[in-house]
Amino acid sequence: MELRVTSGGPAEPFLGARDVFETEHDLEQPVEVHIRENPDERTWAGHYDDHHVLNISQQAATSAMARELALHEFSHMLRHERDHPSHVLSMDEVLFLALTGRSVERRVLTHCYQIANHVKDIYADDITLSVGPTDKLVAFLESELAAALADQPVAGPTVGQRLTAGADPSMTAVNAAFALALLERHDAVADDHRIYDLAHAAAEDAPEIDVEAFRERFVDLAADPDESDCRRGLVDAIRTYVDAQETTTGPAAD
Incomplete structure (x- = not known):
């Protein structure tokens, strides 16, 4: 699973989530992590033809839930790749x-x-x-x-x-x-x-x-x-x- 953190912020929670996710699953498309300043928009995933985007607020990215939130969004990405209804x-x-x-x-x-x-x-x-x-x-x-x-x-x-x-x-x-x-x-x-x-x-x-x-x-x-x-x-x-x-x-x- 290819992962890239493109905005300023900690990479460790996302790398940790990737390691946990890869124990059972994998994503075909690469993932870009965009860390946003708006604290009201906690996390959401974007899906494109050749990659996924994990959008996460700076507040969430530095919280105790960061790894779990990333793992949750990776799961959404997998459901999307598998065309779950x-x-x-x-x-x-x-x-x-x-x-x-x-x-x-x-x-x-x-x-x-x-x-x-x-x-x-x-x-x-x-x-x-x-x-x-x-x-x-x-x-x-x-x-x-x-x-x-x-x-x-x-x-x-x-x-x-x-x-x-x-x-x-x-x-x-x-x-x-x-x-x-x-x-x-x-x-x-x-x-x-x-x-x-x-x-x-x-x-x-x-x-x-x-x-x-x-x-x-x-x-x-x-x-x-x-x-x-x-x-x-x-x-x-x-x-x-x-x-x-x-x-x-x-x-x-x-």
Whole structure:
């Protein structure tokens, strides 16, 4: 696996991730690591005809999670090279099928993309967690969920008026379902782990979201679905989420 760090920053986490990844897998195309200054854009992968790009913030590249984040992105790259349906399906097509005839708020449309990304992340981390330890991931997911719960919107004097943006309770509930599903797929937590209490709190904050149903949906994702099954599952998950939201006015998603 050819790896090149092209921006200023530490190379060790990426070389370490490569060494771990290569114990079980390999990438056909070379990887360029671009370290960015924007701390809000933690990591993302770009795929091109002859190479991949791992974009990572300076903050993330120098964090304790740097190696694990790189390993996660390498796994996305492998799924893309192997044409896994979750990574190559057209989201425009999925959204058209899921949202035809529906009108949704822009924030809900953004959440639809997040749900699709959860599916991608589960398939990527099925690779990541087959070669790497789970301890840091468990702590990371627990911390992220706790932070989202602490950042819930504050209601104003008028019912429904929000004085702070905060984390969206509906999406936090889906995120909780995703976290539990990912960890359960790899037997990474005991039944009495604190993350279950956090997920329960997230479910109470968003009673319109069936956290258990989303957890089961994510945990039961087939290891090797065909394109039709993957598309059908995404469409159903997105429709379920959109239908759980209150009727709102906003730009038509279709």
